[in-house]
Amino acid sequence: MTWLGQVxxxxxxxxxxxxxxxxxxxxxxxxxxxxSVAFPFAANGVATSVLFLVVVIGIAAAATIVQxxxxxxxxxxxxxxxxxxxxxLSAKLLLVLIVILAVPLLGEIAALGTFDVSRADVAFFASxxxxxxxxxxxxxxxxxxxxxDFRSFVVTLLGIIAGLLLLVGIALxxxxxxxxxxxxxxxxxxxxxxxxxxxxxxxxxxxxVAHAGVWAVAVTLSASALVAILxxxxxxxxxPGAAAIxxxxxxxxxxxNLDQIARWRQLQVAISxxxxxxxxxxxxxxxxxxxxxxxxxxxxxxxxxxATTLHIPDLPVHPDSRxxxxxxxxxxxxxxxxxxxxxxxxxVARELLAVEVIGSLTLxxxxxxxxxxxxxxxxxxxxxxxxxxxxVDYSSxxxxxxxxxxxxxxxxxxxxxxxxxxxxVDAPRFSLVNFTRREAIPLYxxxxxxxxxxxxxxxxxxxxxGARLEVKNGAGSMVxxxxxxxxxxxxxxxxxxxxxxxxxxxxxxx
Amino acid sequence: MAAVEAYHVSYAYGRxxxxxxxxxxxxxxxxxxxxxxxxxxxxxxxxxLMGLRRPQRGHVSLLGVESTALTVRDRAAxxxxxxxxxxxxxxxLEQLEAYLAPLYPTWDAALARNLRERFGLEPKKKIGxxxxxxxxxxxxxxxxxxxxxxxxxDEPFTGMDALVKDDLVRGxxxxxxxEGWTVLLSSxxxxxxxxxxxxxxxxxxxxxxxxxxxxxxxxxxQRVEVAMSQPDATFEGLLPGEWLSVERSGARMSFxxxxxxxVQVDREIVARLPNATRIDVRDAxxxxxxxxxxxxxxxGVRQEAAA
Numbered sequence: 041m042t043w044l045g046q047v048x049x050x051x052x053x054x055x056x057x058x059x060x061x062x063x064x065x066x067x068x069x070x071x072x073x074x075x076s077v078a079f080p081f082a083a084n085g086v087a088t089s090v091l092f093l094v095v096v097i098g099i100a101a102a103a104t105i106v107q108x109x110x111x112x113x114x115x116x117x118x119x120x121x122x123x124x125x126x127x128x129l130s131a132k133l134l135l136v137l138i139v140i141l142a143v144p145l146l147g148e149i150a151a152l153g154t155f156d157v158s159r160a161d162v163a164f165f166a167s168x169x170x171x172x173x174x175x176x177x178x179x180x181x182x183x184x185x186x187x188x189d190f191r192s193f194v195v196t197l198l199g200i201i202a203g204l205l206l207l208v209g210i211a212l213x214x215x216x217x218x219x220x221x222x223x224x225x226x227x228x229x230x231x232x233x234x235x236x237x238x239x240x241x242x243x244x245x246x247x248x249v250a251h252a253g254v255w256a257v258a259v260t261l262s263a264s265a266l267v268a269i270l271x272x273x274x275x276x277x278x279x280p281g282a283a284a285i286x287x288x289x290x291x292x293x294x295x296x297n298l299d300q301i302a303r304w305r306q307l308q309v310a311i312s313x314x315x316x317x318x319x320x321x322x323x324x325x326x327x328x329x330x331x332x333x334x335x336x337x338x339x340x341x342x343x344x345x346x347a348t349t350l351h352i353p354d355l356p357v358h359p360d361s362r363x364x365x366x367x368x369x370x371x372x373x374x375x376x377x378x379x380x381x382x383x384x385x386x387x388v389a390r391e392l393l394a395v396e397v398i399g400s401l402t403l404x405x406x407x408x409x410x411x412x413x414x415x416x417x418x419x420x421x422x423x424x425x426x427x428x429x430x431x432v433d434y435s436s437x438x439x440x441x442x443x444x445x446x447x448x449x450x451x452x453x454x455x456x457x458x459x460x461x462x463x464x465v466d467a468p469r470f471s472l473v474n475f476t477r478r479e480a481i482p483l484y485x486x487x488x489x490x491x492x493x494x495x496x497x498x499x500x501x502x503x504x505x506g507a508r509l510e511v512k513n514g515a516g517s518m519v520x521x522x523x524x525x526x527x528x529x530x531x532x533x534x535x536x537x538x539x540x541x542x543x544x545x546x547x548x549x550x
Numbered sequence: 551m552a553a554v555e556a557y558h559v560s561y562a563y564g565r566x567x568x569x570x571x572x573x574x575x576x577x578x579x580x581x582x583x584x585x586x587x588x589x590x591x592x593x594x595x596x597x598x599l600m601g602l603r604r605p606q607r608g609h610v611s612l613l614g615v616e617s618t619a620l621t622v623r624d625r626a627a628x629x630x631x632x633x634x635x636x637x638x639x640x641x642x643l644e645q646l647e648a649y650l651a652p653l654y655p656t657w658d659a660a661l662a663r664n665l666r667e668r669f670g671l672e673p674k675k676k677i678g679x680x681x682x683x684x685x686x687x688x689x690x691x692x693x694x695x696x697x698x699x700x701x702x703x704d705e706p707f708t709g710m711d712a713l714v715k716d717d718l719v720r721g722x723x724x725x726x727x728x729e730g731w732t733v734l735l736s737s738x739x740x741x742x743x744x745x746x747x748x749x750x751x752x753x754x755x756x757x758x759x760x761x762x763x764x765x766x767x768x769x770x771x772q773r774v775e776v777a778m779s780q781p782d783a784t785f786e787g788l789l790p791g792e793w794l795s796v797e798r799s800g801a802r803m804s805f806x807x808x809x810x811x812x813v814q815v816d817r818e819i820v821a822r823l824p825n826a827t828r829i830d831v832r833d834a835x836x837x838x839x840x841x842x843x844x845x846x847x848x849x850g851v852r853q854e855a856a857a
Contacts, residue, residue, distance in 0.1 A: 041652050053649055057640055108638075114602040115632040122625035122653045247618075248602050 043127050050123070050131035054105050055139075061101045062139055068093045069496060073147030076495040077154050091494045094144055095176060102136045102177055103184035103193050111185050111245045125245040133238070136177060145170055147496040155448050157424045165448055169499030171230050175269045176498075178230075179262030182237050186250045186258055200262050204270075229268040233261055269498075289316040289372075289403075291324070293545040295395055296375070302389040306377040307331070309547070313350055313372035313401065320538060321404040322350040322372050328398040329378045333391040339384055348374040350401075357473050357480040357531065364481050364518050394548040403538040406469065411529040414441070414472070418530075424448045427532060430506070434525035441483065441509040441530060443470070448495070448502050469535070470509050474520075474528045481520070483509040483530075551614050553578045553700050553732035554599060559608030561591075561598055561756075568594040569605070570756040576734050576749065581722070583747035583764075583836075584736040587844050591756040592736040593633055596704045599734075600630050613700055626654050629698035633705040635689035639678025643671055643688055647695070654696035662695035668717060683710045690718065703735040719746050744836040752843050759843060764836075771834040771842070774815060775804045778825040790818055794842035801825075806834050806842040 041049065055062065072090050109118045109128055118128060148169050152162045179197065187193040240257055244250055290313065297308035311324055325348075331339040350372040357363075378395075380388055412418045412429055419428035425447035433440050470483040485507050495502055509530075511519055554576035561569040568591045576582045586592050597603045599610055601617040610617040615624050638646065643666070651657040666673060669687035671680075677688060686708055693701060707715050722733060737743055743750075744764075751761040760767070774793075778801045789796060793805040803823070807815055812831065819826050834842070 045652070049649075049652065057638065113636065114597045115634060115636045117636055117638065119602055120600050120625070120628075120630035120632065121650065122622040124622055247604060249604055 043124050046124055046127035047131045047134065050109070050118075050128055051135050054108055054131065054135055057108050058101060058104050061097065061104055065094075065097045065101045065140070066143060068097055069144045069147050072144070072494075072496045073150055076147075076151035088494075091496070091498075094496060095173070095498060098140050098144070098173070099176060099180045099197075100190075102140045102180045103190060105135050105140075106132050106181055106184035107187070107190060107193065110188060111241075111248055112250045113188055114248065119248055126242065129238075129241055129245045133181070133241075136181060140177060141170065141173055144173070144496045148500065151495040152448065152500070154421065155424045155426060156421045157448060161424065161448075165500035168501075169495075169497040172269060172499030173497045174230055174234070175265040178233050178237050178265045179258075182240060182258045182261060185241055185244055186255065197262070200259055201266060204263050204266055208270075229264050233265050237261055288541055289322075289401060289543075290314040291401060291543045291545045293395065293397055293547045295392075295547055295549065298392075298549070301380070301392070302385045304377075305382060305385040306379045307388070307392075307395060308375060308377050309395065309397065311348060311350065311374050311376065311545070316372055316403060319405070321406070321535065323402045323404070324348045324350055324374065324376070324399055324543075325402070326376060326378075326397055326399040330396040330398070331378075331384075331388055331392060332394040332396065333387065334393045335391060339380075339388060341378060341380070348376045350374040357471065361473060361475075361478045361480050364479055364520065392549060394546055396544065396546045398544050399542075400540050401543050402540045404535045405538045406533045407536045409532045409534045411473070411531050414525055414528050414530055420532075423534065425532070425534075429530065432525075434522055437519060438510055438512045439519065439525060440486075440511075441470075442506065443509055443530070444504075444506050446502070446504050448500055469533045470507075471531045471533070472511070472525070472528045473531050474524055476527045477524065479520075479524070480531075481511055481518075481528075483511060486510045551578060552576060553580070554582075554610075554612055554734060556595075556599065556610045557608055559595075559598060559605045559610060561594055561603060561605045568756050569598065572608070572753075572756065572758050574751060574758060574761060576732060578732055579730050580732055580734075580749045581747050582732075582734045582749040582751060583743040584734060584751045584753060585740065585743070585836075585840050586736070586753035590753045592753055593704050594756075595753065596630075596632075596702050596734070596736060599702060600628075626656065626696065627699040629693035629696060629701040629703075631686070631689045631693045631701075631703040631706050633708065635686070637677050637685060637688060637692075639676065641677050642674050643677060643691075644673035646677060646688070646692065647673075650692055651695075656698075657696045659695075661697065662691060665691045665694060669714065682708070683714065686710060687714065687718075697729060697731075699731060701731055701733045701735075703733070703737075705737055706735055707737055722746060740837040740840050747836075750836065752840070754843065767836075767839065768833045771806055771808050771839045772810055772831050773804065773806055773834040773838055774810075774819075775802065775830040776819055776823055776826050777802055777828040777830075778823060779827050780825055789822065795838065795845050806838055 068090065072094050075090055109132070110116045111119070111125075111128075113119070145166060149162060149166050152165055157165070179200065183197050183200070184193050187196055236257070240254065240261070244254060292312050292314070294310045295307055296310050297304055297306075301307060307329075313322055313324075316322055327342075329341045331341070333339065378397075409425060410420045410422045410427075412420055412427065414429070414432055414434075416429055416431050419426065421427075425445055427443060427445045427447075429441060430444050431440075431442040470485070471480050472483060473480045486509070494500070552575045554574060556572060556574040559569050559572045559574075560567065572591075572595065574595070584592055584595070594603065598605050599612060599617060601610075601620055604618060612620065612628060613624060615621075620628075638649075641649065647659075647662055651659065651662075665671075669684075669691065671684060671687055671691065677685070680688060686706060687710070690703070690706060693703070707718070710718065733746075735743075735746075748764050749762070750764050750767050752759045762770075781801050789805075792807055792810070794807065796803070796805040798804075815831070816829060819829055
């Protein structure tokens with residue numbers, strides 16, 4: 041029998057042997073796909089349970105396939121028969137790849153197809169999911185190969201996960217620092233882990249030996265894969281270039297707490313931007329601050345101080361429309377603090393000559409995704425978002441709209457540039473527009489629920505949320521009469537980054 | 551060329567040595583019985599021979615090929631039955647045969663059918679439902695159907711009733727003889743091995759104590775029975791070390807000697823057992839040899855036997 045013939049022979053045997061668990065797995069995958077496609081607003085707990093089952097049963101099925109011909113059991117039938125070890129390993133990997141990984145990936149792609157996203161985004165999200173699931177399957181296959189039975193596999197895998205969590209907890213390693221260290225290596229971990237994992241498996245299938253060295257590599261590999269999963273995907277650093285349509289904005293800064301630097305142990309800095317259109321939102325993220333002292337020395341504070349929202353513009357409504365009871369004309373101004381140590385604070389309070397801040401300014405534009413008639417059950421799908429009005433009540437003195445959204449949205453701006461911007465990019469913004477009257481009312485999100493979700497596989501950043509939108513914003517808010525709402529539509533707006541400019545403003549003290 | 555050659559083989563589980571500088575040669579065409587008490591290293595040795603465990607030291611070759619370098623073609627000429635062989639319980643026997651047959655160019659479907667009938671195995675019965683004995687029969691069937699040039703079997707008679715065992719032994723004898731197979735099997739069932747084997751090896755504490763043809767072994771070990779006029783306890787503790795497996799019952803005493811000079815044995819008996827009235831000497835059975843060697847290697851047992 042040829043090598044390829046053996047691969048087919050073994051794979052077919054495994055399909056027959058594992059038919060029950062594979063059958064259950066496929067049913068669960070179909071259920072998860074159907075839920076994402078047809079019932080995206082299903083109860084979150086139930087939906088999450090189905091999705092959780094996809095991963096758990098997938099892992100169990102992969103382990104079953106591998107352990108049906110254990111490479112480390114000396115009484116395994118295949119080990120003493122004329123099988124090519126490489127054919128045995130290839131058959132297992134092929135089956136895991138095709139049935140365990142590719143089948144739900146097809147479901148994921150089918151689900152993504154219902155979100156009105158581009159093919160590029162479908163490919164992007166699907167690859168994210170494939171990587172994350174592969175990171176689960178990699179330790180699964182390795183640990184299953186090295187353990188003698190399913191119980192040992194479960195205990196070992198849980199042990200590695202628990203050990204890892206314990207290590208993070210006991211060592212007081214802040215998850216964020218792990219994220220910083222490994223976030224850029226997620227793709228690398230997957231690729232390198234796969235190569236090392238296959239090499240390790242090839243050795244074990246050939247020698248039938250799983251000594252301490254093999255285990256050390258396996259545990260390290262598994263832990264690395266799990267860390268890469270735990271820390272999440274790195275921010276997608278699609279930084280838009282400086283748009284030619286805008287002249288570079290002028291950024292100015294000013295220290296506002298000169299008399300209290302030593303006491304506050306920080307420099308309070310006011311920032312303002314000129315030459316940027318009012319129709320855009322702006323955020324300033326600091327990277328490094330250089331404090332120039334009178335004796336010619338400098339104090340460099342190289343860390344991120346977060347981001348500052350400088351301006352949130354009016355939402356775009358229909359031309360000639362006017363806002364009821366709202367005035368958004370504010371300048372692009374904001375504040376941020378530069379933290380100092382006790383010693384630096386005393387020196388800086390006495391000797392500060394100038395403050396130089398290195399950072400970036402990001403401009404973000406609101407864009408209307410779509411509009412929904414104001415009635416319960418109205419729904420739309422656009423640009424990765426599926427939205428549905430669950431309930432409308434405009435008979436009370438505080439009209440409310442319950443809106444459910446299920447969205448996949450590619451993060452187009454580095455998180456760092458938007459950290460303080462009240463989730464401007466993550467969450468859509470809403471308003472009501474009465475086109476007949478050419479009037480608009482902003483809506484305020486008073487309560488929201490939901491959170492990160494999956495489609496069929498983990499990996500793609502999907503958000504399921506329910507929001508209660510209210511018209512009232514304080515005692516003086518204007519609430520139109522019922523008839524105004526009958527002709528009104530709900531406007532959903534998304535924030536699109538326009539440009540990011542590196543800036544280096546300097547404040548010189550007199 | 552010997553079918554199996556192992557030289558200076560050592561294997562340890564952690565710090566516990568299972569095989570110690572072991573040599574083993576199984577001549578081509580031999581029916582070799584590997585004996586040894588529990589924990590002596592028989593199973594480990596067979597696994598090392600099959601390449602399922604890598605020895606820390608030494609060289610092993612099967613049919614002239616290093617065991618770690620056996621190709622698929624080489625393996626197709628070797629049959630192996632592990633102790634408590636793991637078989638896919640979800641398969642029916644006929645499915646298992648269909649799964650294994652394409653791997654062996656020499657798979658003999660007629661022989662498989664014949665063995666199935668001989669062992670009373672039902673082809674449509676799920677392997678998971680078979681009794682322990684039937685499971686071993688199924689494993690044997692799968693090992694024999696490819697007509698291997700070399701057959702390694704670890705405790706193959708476990709769980710089999712006497713009739714089937716006898717049938718299997720006869721079958722093995724016929725096949726091995728007519729096909730020229732080399733068979734290496736380990737077993738506790740010494741009675742069956744006596745009929746079967748033409749070579750015997752005795753493994754003890756990971757060391758090969760002896761390895762020689764059965765007829766030579768029989769000539770070398772002899773059973774001596776001494777009848778005395780009256781029970782005599784005066785010799786207690788004064789027996790020569792060459793007297794193995796000493797047993798006493800009233801006025802009768804028996805023991806096993808190896809490489810014995812009959813005249814010398816008689817002289818020793820007369821000197822130590824003055825009440826001896828009759829001395830009978832015959833070839834020792836394999837069981838008697840096994841027990842004698844096993845007791846000699848177990849500290850404290852000799853005194854117990856003498857008492």
